[in-house]
Amino acid sequence: MRYVLPPAKAADPPGADGVHAIARKPSPLARLPFYYGWVIVAATFVCMALGVNARTAFSLFFPPILQEFGWESSTTAGTFSVGFLGAAALSPWLGWLMDRHGPRAVTLLGTAAMVGGLLLATLVSEPWQLYATLGLLVGGGSICLGYSGFSLFLPNWFQRRRGFATSIAFSGVGLGSILLLPWLQGVIESQGWRAACWALGVLVALLVTPLTLLLRKRPEDLGLQPDGAAASGESEAPGHAAIADPVWAATEWTLPLAMRTRRFWWVALGYFWALYVWYAVQVHQTYYLIEVGFDPTQAAWALGLVSLIAIPGQIGLGHLSDRIGREWVWSMACLGFVLSYLLLLAMRHWPGEALLYAMIGCQGALGYGMTSVMAAIAAEIFQGRNYGRILGALMLAMIAGGAVGPWLSGLLRDASGSYDLAFVVAIVGCGISAGAIWLAGPRHIRPVGRFVL
Template structure:
């Protein structure tokens, strides 16, 4: 059976996917290229977000050299998260409507150059400009706002598992701090910025250039699972929505008026922007303040990253028990982890640090892809890139508060205890907002459109 060749406008849509009844139209190869995309996402997430997550390892030597307050220094991480959140919807929109391959290459280039520029910084405003403004623009255009929609295009089923698998790279980006700590101990923090910038340019750019494809149609393929009747029907409905040939569906206007979207944004803001990054931005310095060496502090950070990866590999759990129950488990683990961290007073009980790293890491690993999968459950369609960008905006709005506020509270009180208690409150609230967002009602919501 022949098929009319899609025009340029049609090629950016998912209407090329056909139902199971037309399964004979194309033949799926023995090896599905979507798994290459997953591999690219893992490596990309590790390298792109490793530049940001290494902040807590750079934090102590920068404080030692310049003597700035913790609040004002941590503000560069807050700015990084805010600008990232504000830029993510733009990246998502370009991903939907322009040339994703070109966008992601530009993003990786900006990220590499901004990271290298940090090596020359000598004033606080230099860090605000390079680390706080330019680096997150590169991150947004080469990271999850691009990779997330790409994965949603390539996989029509088991998205919870796929999002979790791909975000293993995000977990490994936290272990990147251990590598950064070793390099800093050998060559100093300035040359270390050159090293990680060189890795972005030498590894990430060629990888994206040669292997990245935004849609399966770019390779003459259909999404994974598209041959199953139920999935095919949903994809056909999404295609009709893209073509505006039928009334209803999640238009951008309808999505923006939905409280489900904004409670998902609130969940991302509370859990990650305020809660998680208030802790992550300061955990290495907290461990050093207690009396441990910088190597031990970095190893705790690395252990956290390993368990983030383990949690992300387990994120397929949300496909089985539901998104809400999975996020609830993540919240419980975060509360237990922070209780252990607050209990650390000296170097006599190192097991508390490792308990914190394992519980917090595993919970965070479960939470990140589950929130994103919940968004995909309800809103996947033509405007999904923009909406996933809005999720990152929520993260950015919370992020301008979290790291800076943690440092400010320390500067005022001389302790991180109140900051960590506030983070625990944010974790609990994030669980409530996710239940209100109700991804479990996705099919019912679509039926009502």
């Protein structure tokens, strides 16, 4: 069934997100010698370098917490899953908060939750306390400072360079990991995991809070146009994406309307399995590498190197996605995770550095490239004034996958005595995710690589 909007008035051209722009007096920020969208990219780069890696750091806290308390691995890994459940509770409101109050409110909320969780984690003595602090507060707060939170508004700033700009912003996670995670591992080894939580909480508070002042929801708020094109009414009109399905693209998408389409559920399925395979390996990788014979410091460096190698991988794949399409790059990312899981399985029998670095390369250069197209896929299918609410609902699928992946992998490991079955399940999930995004088919609505100028 197709839903058609009345044609828009000619004098009221749509903005980047499909919202009909209201004429605004240009902000002084519009007079900068460069496009303000790149300021948004830079602020996102730093915020995500800290916000995402503060959550990733649980992989480093995992072994010393197990050693200190003697809890089962599934019980401790459940902290990560509880964090995703907290994020799931917040997710439906996150799109609403973004649409009503903008990115600064979302980012400040995430910062307060994350800092509070990290500082309170130093007082943990029972599993429920670990779940409440490193789980609910840090995990729930990280959705505001991670891929999901910034995906709610970053695509508004770019059209022609959407994949490229997003990949640069999100590659901050890689640089943050190579700087932050080894430093945290050093603090853990010298002063303990509690001291590391305290230090990380203070760092997030000091660096992220002032950066929120730079964030804006869309370029039209400053009298600008996407990609830095000339403002409406000036001599140069902004470029806009080619449309393959004018009826779909003209539809005023609401969340209930989107949920009645197959594309919504294909995207949800693809996102679920993507986050499943991503966080299953992220949470258990350090412990697994130590289990098969690697030094704890080497295992921690491996986690950091994955994200470091992801920097050129994300940027390259993001740029490539603007040329060949989101589906191809998503499939390449899924292939990267398949190869990394196969190499992890091989390391149980041949735990050498060659396989370790091959795994790091596949996971970082290919697998993490998924982030460069995740926001673009949803934006190109459901672009419009309600995009935040729709993506907020799709986040539930991401969060569910991220919650189930670490928990089920730990459960399968405890039940079978090895990670073999857990990794096989993840490999199957990679294939499901790739197929689902092809069936969603953003290329059938707004094909990339062709823009009308």
